[in-house]
């Protein structure tokens with residue numbers, strides 16, 4: 001039989017990339033990145049005078065279609081592979097990245113009547129202006145003892161579907177009324193490929209509080225929140241929720257022609273980007289935490305029971321690998337914090353030296369920071385530059401650096417920021433491990449493990465665990481391609497289960513990061529100090545960060 005292939009398309013924050021993968025061994029034959037031409041829309045609507053407020057983050061649905069139209073034909077062409085041998089395609093997406101659509105499934109922002117209204121656009125996962133709505137959802141759910149709340153670590157995030165939908169209802173009731181449905185971008189893009197709008201159980205479970213047995217929260221709860229939302233589940237969130245690995249159908253003739261695939265290609269239902277990384281690195285059993293490390297960091301681990309863990313993003317049965325409870329936690333900025341430092345705060349001389357050596361500023365800072373021992377800088381930071389996703393679940397929190405003196409060097413601050421993110425991860429690992437969701441070893445994927453060895457060693461030392469690294473540049477896309485192979489099925493050259501696909505296709509580097517005992521000891525001391533700052537600023541003893549944010553938003557009105 002001729003070799004078979006699948007395509008995984010990873011829709012990230014700034015760009016989308018297609019990867020063509022061999023189904024024999026997971027080898028990535030070729031990939032192609034398409035930058036979103038509108039990027040993250042955070043200042044004004046495209047071709048419009050309408051300005052956006054503080055912490056808005058929108059996207060343009062056409063950018064997603066451009067990824068399909070540019071990246072997919074490019075990987076087919078560059079590989080020279082016959083499209084008939086590409087049996088499946090899967091996509092993964094950031095989430096909750098959601099949009100209102102009309103009865104035809106078209107985004108409201110495509111309509112001239114609606115495009116001047118910011119609420120008609122795609123709200124990106126990091127759109128952070130629905131915190132007040134999230135707070136009210138959480139308070140009411142806690143007061144009513146809603147069963148769903150512990151499954152989300154005791155708090156729903158402002159990044160998720162319910163807070164975003166309620167914000168739309170509150171601030172633009174006309175958009176809420178006009179919308180036939182609110183859908184995840186992952187599901188919308190699949191509908192553009194197949195002509196069928198299905199909701200995948202992964203985004204529905206983690207981001208829209210859907211449960212395999214219980215469905216969405218009761219109408220009573222929605223009614224108590226806001227009587228206008230009483231029937232949200234049957235109206236704006238209507239439609240079948242289907243398990244991961246389901247085929248959404250074959251690609252439409254029209255789309256197949258447009259993007260250069262065979263009309264027989266099976267399309268998998270979508271999955272969250274981070275979650276696709278789990279089979280992508282070959283993790284299909286408990287005890288192994290997968291860290292998708294990029295602009296943000298998502299932590300995923302499988303368990304055999306549904307347990308409550310403080311501040312986790314969620315536990316969803318079959319949410320990642322069928323047969324297991326999939327747990328997720330996360331840090332809403334990691335690479336983004338380093339980017340902030342490099343772009344906003346590094347002195348000129350560092351940029352000049354890096355440039356004269358032909359390396360980038362990250363590489364320069366990493367090299368210089370490697371000359372320090374743990375604790376030597378006397379610095380300690382809190383990693384909340386984009387709020388805290390786990391375990392505090394509060395987007396009002398902000399960053400902190402203590403210990404700076406007149407002698408402090410840029411590379412010491414850079415190192416303190418790397419360490420802060422590692423402490424944030426340690427907090428998450430401990431929260432799971434101590435509550436019965438065992439974490440014995442760590443698997444890292446995403447851009448950061450390829451870029452920064454010091455960072456990875458610090459993570460191994462701070463967590464006192466071995467870290468294995470994906471041997472793939474595009475792990476979520478490889479995971480998505482695996483789901484594409486499952487959608488095709490073994491009879492058509494794919495696989496029948498995601499476990500079979502992962503066993504054959506996932507690849508891990510030989511080199512691992514092992515904890516260094518003397519570093520582990522110093523970091524243990526620093527972590528205790530981090531914990532004190534964490535609780536002081538994060539657990540209500542001192543809410544200066546929330547007050548500053550309030551003053552800031554009042555002052556910018």
Ligand SMILES: Nc1ncnc2c1ncn2[C@@H]1O[C@H](COP(=O)(O)OP(=O)(O)O)[C@@H](O)[C@H]1O
Pocket residue numbers: 012013014293294295296334335336337338339340362363366446447448451452455
């Ligand atoms: N050498 C480096 N060390 C640490 N962080 C880096 C380095 N180079 C780039 N970054 C950070 O990596 C992040 C991008 O990660 P990547 O995984 O490629 O993106 P994404 O999360 O969008 O998929 C950026 O936030 C950037 O600041």
Ligand SMILES: O=C(CO)[C@H](O)[C@H](O)COP(=O)(O)O
Pocket residue numbers: 012013093094095096125272273274293294295296297298
């Ligand atoms: O919340 C998410 C997963 O649950 C987002 O998809 C994720 O944080 C986006 O990450 P990145 O920009 O690093 O791909």
